Amino acid sequence: MKKLILTLIFAAAFTTLSAQTETEKTVDNNDYNKWSVELAGGFNKPQRPMTSGYYTSTPSPYVIDLGARYMFNNKFGLKGDFGYNSFEGHSDSKSFDTKYYRVDLQAVANLGRIMNFETWTQSLGLLGHAGFGLSMLERKDPTYLKDRMGNFMAGVTGQIKLTDRIALTGDFTTILNAAQNATFDGATAGASRGFQGILFNGTVGLTVYLGKNAKHADWVTLIDKNVLALTDRVSNIENKMLDTDKDGVADYLDQEANTPDGMMVDTKGRSIDKNNNNVPDETEAYILENYGNKSDTTTVYDNELIKSLINGGYVAVYFDFDKSTPTNVSTEGTDFILTYLRNNPSASIDIIGHADELGRTAYNDKLSNARATNVKNTLVKANVDASRLNVIAAGEDTSVDKESVLARKLVRRVTFRVK
Incomplete structure (x- = not known):
């Protein structure tokens, strides 16, 4: 499908180029x-x-x-x-x-x-x-x-x-x-x-x-500015059509740019997560099948695989713009961490708050801290000892395009790191 799209884009681009050669060049x-x-x-x-x-x-x-x-x-x-x-x-x-x-x-x-x-x-x-x-x-x-x-x-x-x-x-x-x-x-x-x-x-x-x-x-070698602009447009299209994580969804449409190999995704490149707990269904099913308590499939024992998934950012809590209260569906991420802490009483975690790049940096630092503190308070109310919870304000996440509305949604979050 991606090859077909690229073929159509290049055909349209060169048709435009042929039409431009019949008009006066802008030099x-x-x-x-x-x-x-x-x-x-x-x-x-x-x-x-x-x-x-x-x-x-x-x-x-x-x-x-x-x-x-x-x-x-x-x-x-x-x-x-x-x-x-x-x-x-x-x-x-x-x-x-x-x-x-x-x-x-x-x-x-x-x-x-x-x-x-x-x-x-x-x-x-x-x-x-x-x-x-x-x-x-x-x-x-x-x-x-x-x-x-x-x-x-x-x-x-x-x-x-x-x-x-x-x-x-x-x-x-x-x-x-x-x-x-x-x-x-x-x-x-x-x-x-x-x-x-x-x-x-x-x-x-x-x-x-x-x-x-x-x-x-x-x-001097003169360049037709129309042709140069068209070349840039084609180059941009080629870059957008890249699929870095090879999940079948082009990067410019992919809302989850680091999907693990072989993971099933939806049309926006997001791992399938029907129960909205911010853990991909395939990963969650594998964990529960191989490491879960057979009498209680909602409980997961401590192991390196689960720890690496949490530390890799696969469990997260998301926030709306300029908010320190989690979105309704993303509270499942907090529940997952709560279950993990209850089943691993010796474990402690860092709660890391993030913000997008809109607004002043100092304000975003405070907002990322407020988000992490909110999640900590929720866990404390669920009887997790506060000494096991460490809040870190990571501030602005600059890893995505700040002009993209979808990309900014992905960085307004709290992630966790097991210690």
Whole structure:
């Protein structure tokens, strides 16, 4: 039955989770920085078009890239950047010197967060970027040449977080030029369509994070608050469904959390006690059968088992809130102790009073003493010598949830300890 209940609860929980994914997530976007500036430099390799007999070193210096990036969240953003490339002939090439300028707007994806890098590292990251822009190839000698074109670029950027403000980066980018009229060496002009120009850039640089918060979006893991709340609710349900004493009743419904193994219980986890003497019927039947006076089944002889049951709290007297007079049904607990003392004239007991946590501690100490004294007076009136009875005020019982009405009922009691 308990497994069926758990199955239904989890089914309902995940149905709710699926529904929530269709709505806007509630995430606090004010606890991390979004802006950064990036500066990098490195090498390039123009692939084509190149005039026969003209070529650069592999790789060839040099590249400079300056950009600014804004992250909408910890996974996606936009980047605007300016790039400068210099192309010069290799020692075995015909001499040339051209410059390449570009400006681009790119979408950025934080691949490190998308692939959950945070599960295995806190200092390595990976960005992917792609976008379009405008570019220009320029040559000054021997004759001036300027070729304007569009471009598409895409690349990946590895990150090493040095501090919360600075990251070391390494980037590899491919640039495709559209309608490039001149070769990269500037020696030949011939109109072409499509993305015919190919250029590779490799750079190393630094990213500086801007903002007043401690961390940047590159390095934070956002949690959907709705999902977090649902997770907590499911966790609480799991905890409530625990059955510590294994009596078949979940802890949150169990009014008797320490039922002995194998004991029959009712729907509230309480040992069956039809005669309301605060001793479980099975225990009482066993005691009477094995240790009782065969001529008088209400009398129980002294033995270690009975003593351990009394000392274990299985015999108790209960009280209503703010009362020092026992409830009507719980007086049977006093009768049980009275019978025990009469059959064991050498025994003496501690009468231990308890109170719940509501109210002031000093008042509850007095109330626990009054409850224990009330029980003592009842036993004295039944001709038990007062010297055999020792009152102890235990005060507040903090072992249960003070917010639970049912739990508080269980600690408003008097227990006994045989000496």
